[in-house]
Amino acid sequence: MPKIKIKRKSTLIDMTAMCDVAFLLLTFFMLTTKFKPEEVVSIDIPPSRSELIMPDKGVMDINLEAGGKAYFSLDNQQARLDVLDKMSEIYNVKFTDKQKNNFKLTETFGVPIRQLPALLDIESAEEKKNFVQNGIPMDTTNNELGDWILQARYVDPKMRIAIKGDRKTEMPAIARVIAILQERKANKFNLITTLRTASNQ
Numbered sequence: 001m002p003k004i005k006i007k008r009k010s011t012l013i014d015m016t017a018m019c020d021v022a023f024l025l026l027t028f029f030m031l032t033t034k035f036k037p038e039e040v041v042s043i044d045i046p047p048s049r050s051e052l053i054m055p056d057k058g059v060m061d062i063n064l065e066a067g068g069k070a071y072f073s074l075d076n077q078q079a080r081l082d083v084l085d086k087m088s089e090i091y092n093v094k095f096t097d098k099q100k101n102n103f104k105l106t107e108t109f110g111v112p113i114r115q116l117p118a119l120l121d122i123e124s125a126e127e128k129k130n131f132v133q134n135g136i137p138m139d140t141t142n143n144e145l146g147d148w149i150l151q152a153r154y155v156d157p158k159m160r161i162a163i164k165g166d167r168k169t170e171m172p173a174i175a176r177v178i179a180i181l182q183e184r185k186a187n188k189f190n191l192i193t194t195l196r197t198a199s200n201q
Helices: 016-032 077-091 097-104 113-120 125-130 144-155 171-183
Strands: 059-064 070-074 160-165
Touching (some): 059 144, 077 113, 097 113, 144 171, 160 171
Antiparallel strands (some): 059 070
């Protein structure tokens, strides 16, 4: 007896819902992505063999450019505001709410605290880029960098400290930063480098 073949019907899958979800996710990631801001100073960090990766959050960066000028950075916006309030009291420098809000959005800066209001008053990104930042004072008579570090550690004692120096930065500048950290009882810190490749051997 011959078998009766049942005609197969094509299965129709409605992909509309899946496409909607994909585009919603794409839109979400596009709107929430935080782009890395343009750095105040370009630092060419030296290579090393260390493969330890610094965390993305809870880091205090001390940047040293080739000439030895120091720049300071905190990744946490609320911590920035708290540290600014403490420094404002210590140095008796007043900041407006608008200046505080601009500081909250400032990743890295390298000016003495008395010049900071002038930097924060600049709205244009191009003008801010052209603003001359001569570094945060860190000599023995005027050690503002040490105060920024100390107040940041008061705000968040668990904050990781990273020193990022240009490969052309002379050793005395780096030694001075390390000495400042030791004076503030911060004996654990990281020196930021790039991974050494075969061509850098």
